[in-house]
Amino acid sequence: MPRYVAFLRAINVGGHVVKMEALRRHFEALDFSEVETVIASGNVIFEAPSKNAKAIEKRIEDHLQRKLGYPVETFVRSSAEVTAVANYRPFKSADIAGAHALYIGFLDDAPASAAKKKVLALSDDDEGGFHFYDRELYWLRRKQFSESKITGNHLERILEMPTTLRNVTTVRKIAAKLALGLALLVSPLAVRADSPPPTPFLSAEGVVRELYRLVTVEKGQETDWEAARALFLPEAVIVLRVSKEATQVFDVQGWIDDFIAWNEKARVKERGFSEKIIVLKPRVFRDIANVFVLYEASLSDSSKPPSRGVDSIELVKKDGRWWIAAITNDLPNAEHPIPAELQE
Numbered sequence: 059m060p061r062y063v064a065f066l067r068a069i070n071v072g073g074h075v076v077k078m079e080a081l082r083r084h085f086e087a088l089d090f091s092e093v094e095t096v097i098a099s100g101n102v103i104f105e106a107p108s109k110n111a112k113a114i115e116k117r118i119e120d121h122l123q124r125k126l127g128y129p130v131e132t133f134v135r136s137s138a139e140v141t142a143v144a145n146y147r148p149f150k151s152a153d154i155a156g157a158h159a160l161y162i163g164f165l166d167d168a169p170a171s172a173a174k175k176k177v178l179a180l181s182d183d184d185e186g187g188f189h190f191y192d193r194e195l196y197w198l199r200r201k202q203f204s205e206s207k208i209t210g211n212h213l214e215r216i217l218e219m220p221t222t223l224r225n226v227t228t229v230r231k232i233a234a235k236l237a238l239g240l241a242l243l244v245s246p247l248a249v250r251a252d253s254p255p256p257t258p259f260l261s262a263e264g265v266v267r268e269l270y271r272l273v274t275v276e277k278g279q280e281t282d283w284e285a286a287r288a289l290f291l292p293e294a295v296i297v298l299r300v301s302k303e304a305t306q307v308f309d310v311q312g313w314i315d316d317f318i319a320w321n322e323k324a325r326v327k328e329r330g331f332s333e334k335i336i337v338l339k340p341r342v343f344r345d346i347a348n349v350f351v352l353y354e355a356s357l358s359d360s361s362k363p364p365s366r367g368v369d370s371i372e373l374v375k376k377d378g379r380w381w382i383a384a385i386t387n388d389l390p391n392a393e394h395p396i397p398a399e400l401q402e
Contacts, residue, residue: 059091059105063140063232064118065164066100067131067222074128088121096232100222103235111136131220133164137236141284144226144233148189148196151312157186158202162229163195163213163221176216180208195221230292230310259379262347263340265289266371269382270335270353273317277330277358281321283314291374291381298387299367330358336366337400345375352400366390368400 064085069076078095081102085093090104106114111134122130135143143162154160169177174190181187185208186200195213199206210223259265272286287310296313298306308316321327337352349371354364372384390396 059107060109061092061103061105061137061236062111062114063135063137063236064102064104064115065133065135065222065224066102066122067133067220069100069122069126069130070098072128074126076126084121084125085118088117094235096235097228101224101228101232103232131222133166133222135164140229140236141233143194144230145287145311146191146194146196147311147315148191149187149198151308151315153187153198154309154312155307157198157200159199160226161197161199161223162226163197163210163223165193165195165217165221166219168193169195169217169219173217173219177213180216197223227293234288234290234292262342262349262373262375262380263338265373265380265382266338266340266349266351267335269371270333270351274332274334275326275330278327279330280327281317283318287314289382291376291383294381294383294385296385296387299389302391324357326357329360332356332358332364334364339399347373347375347380349373350397350400352396366396368396 069081078098081095082093085102085104088106090106092103092105094103095101096103108114115132115134118132118134119130122132149157149160169190177188177190177195184200185206187198189196189198195217197213210221214220269286269289272282272289275281290310292310294310296308296310298308298313298316300306306316321331324331333353333355335351335353339350341348349369351369351371352366353369354366356362356364367387367389370386370388371382373380374383375381388394
């Protein structure tokens with residue numbers, strides 16, 4: 059059955075309070091199944107037999123108007139659409155890193171060209187930048203909402219249509235939940251009956267081993283980046299040593315983009331690539347874990363010996379499974395040799 063996400067506008071404003079449990083019951087009353095609210099009550103994941111998202115939006119809006127007594131504009135996206143929105147990169151990673159936040163505005167339809175031009179004209183070094191793609195508006199904000207001259211209502215007046223804004227972190231959390239749900243659907247029934255998350259999510263070590271398995275590809279294959287993304291918390295941070303003195307800091311999408319750029323430069327699809335675990339040392343305390351890894355990386359057709367690196371991987375257990383929260387990478391050298399505990 060198709061999975062959807064409903065992004066609700068202003069359901070809890072103006073003195074109105076709708077608890078998540080009550081909102082779930084409203085959606086279940088519409089014969090939707092597997093209903094789940096995410097990060098307060100403005101985001102609802104659900105399954106519906108219909109493939110007409112516009113019709114689903116209308117049903118939800120009519121039902122909430124009738125039950126709550128006030129209008130709640132609703133923006134429904136399919137699971138695939140939410141994943142695409144979360145993955146889309148409208149700005150450079152360096153620009154995102156220097157901004158206060160990246161927000162996504164969900165729209166009913168693609169705006170008229172004149173409205174787009176007016177919104178894009180608001181872009182400047184002080185307020186930030188705007189970008190349209192399909193039915194979404196991406197707003198790279200340099201200021202907090204309280205400091206900005208631009209508001210959601212301001213944007214709606216220019217666009218001449220309603221919108222609801224979400225931090226990109228929220229959208230990526232929702233996309234990660236959808237990816238986990240897909241993994242559960244394709245996992246064996248016996249596994250799902252015994253434990254909600256499938257292997258390798260059941261252990262910190264399993265998640266780490268899956269990460270190295272996914273970035274290793276045979277000649278002619280491509281990395282499954284969506285499966286890799288599903289291993290990380292949406293707000294995870296990756297710090298990579300890129301030279302003797304320098305490091306680079308990425309969010310998950312930035313790390314993926316950087317890896318993809320290197321893959322293309324190194325012609326990984328033509329040649330194959332291996333990132334092999336040599337030694338793995340996990341330490342676990344309740345719902346937190348640290349896994350130190352000594353690995354070897356090499357292009358499959360290279361005559362050069364593999365290069366070695368050390369990763370410190372932090373994980374947390376949340377929602378019944380393990381997630382990567384951070385990775386810090388460093389490269390051993392004569393001055394800083396491989397630690398004794400990671401020696402073969």
